[in-house]
Amino acid sequence: MSAPEFAAAQWTRAVGAGVDPHEYLRVTEALPSVADWGPAFLRTGRAYLERAEHAGSSASAGAHLLMAARWFHLATLAPYAEAGRAAAEADSALGRALTVLEPGARRVSGEGFTGWLRGPADAPGTVVVVPGLDSAKEEFLDLASALLARGLAVFAMDGPGQGVLAATTHLGPDYEQVVGRVVDALGVTRVAVVGLSLGGYFAARTAALEPRVAAAATVSGPFRLDWDELPEPVKDIMARRTGGADAAREFARHVDLSDLAPRIADPLLVVDGAQDRIPGVTNGEPLARAAPRGTYLSVPHGDHLLGNARPDWLSRLSDHIAHELTVTRA
Missing domain, CATH: 1.20.1440 (de novo design (two linked rop proteins))
Structure with missing residues (x-):
């Protein structure tokens, strides 16, 4: 190219x-x-x-x-x-x-994660922002700002194989364990999780398996991956982030929310761009349909990560998370 x-x-x-x-x-x-x-x-x-x-x-x-x-x-x-x-x-x-x-921002690190906790100490809720295959906590500062503006605390993180940890760790499918350790380290009892790109898969998986997640949202997250159909550049990035071609193929095999989606009991907003068409990637509509409290937002002109359409989804996602963590707080 x-x-x-x-x-x-x-x-x-x-x-x-x-x-x-x-x-x-x-x-x-x-x-x-x-x-x-x-x-x-x-x-x-x-x-x-x-x-x-x-x-x-x-x-x-x-x-x-x-x-x-x-x-x-x-x-x-x-x-x-x-x-x-x-x-x-x-x-x-x-x-x-x-x-x-x-x-007042605080660096919080632990096994397989690092990031910054921002926002008021008495915030009514905490949001964990999860990056994707080659993104990092530095990429989604505008999302963090939108959530902070609604009075929430935000923990923007790098996990295994991501951001500053990419040089020393490898990406794995069991991200819910990483988020579980994050929640332990933050000392909170419930969180919302927002995941972007591959982070959307991680967020949905975590919402299904980590009981302390009270709400979730995904942006351009995959429902399923088909390794044989993925473009070579995506395979190359995945191989670098997971530790090799065999590890990448095995990782891709795990990216399938068919069984987990029905287990997401809390509110879930799934955001897709209708122009986001990557071979081998099934986008989020099946996730929204299968999740008991799923809502689907497809932006007709949106591309991957919807950087060309932020007014169409950013406020709605932030309001969704704020509502679920504050108005409906247990």
């Missing part, structure tokens, strides 16, 4: 993650090849670190650091020898930003 083709494919994802669309075009239009993606995005992120160093206020410094975290994370989307360093820089920039902007 050429650099222009790759940049076009990542366009709405990058804009959905919160980078300036004009700057994205300036950076990607200058790329000779996909191999130059990572270095160019790292340079852009480091320019934001430099701005933060010379900022005239803590608000400006924090905003620059958040933007640096976004660019560093996006650097990992193309095959790149220093992707681990980019993920570490994204993690560092996010931590520095929250230290400046939200002194």
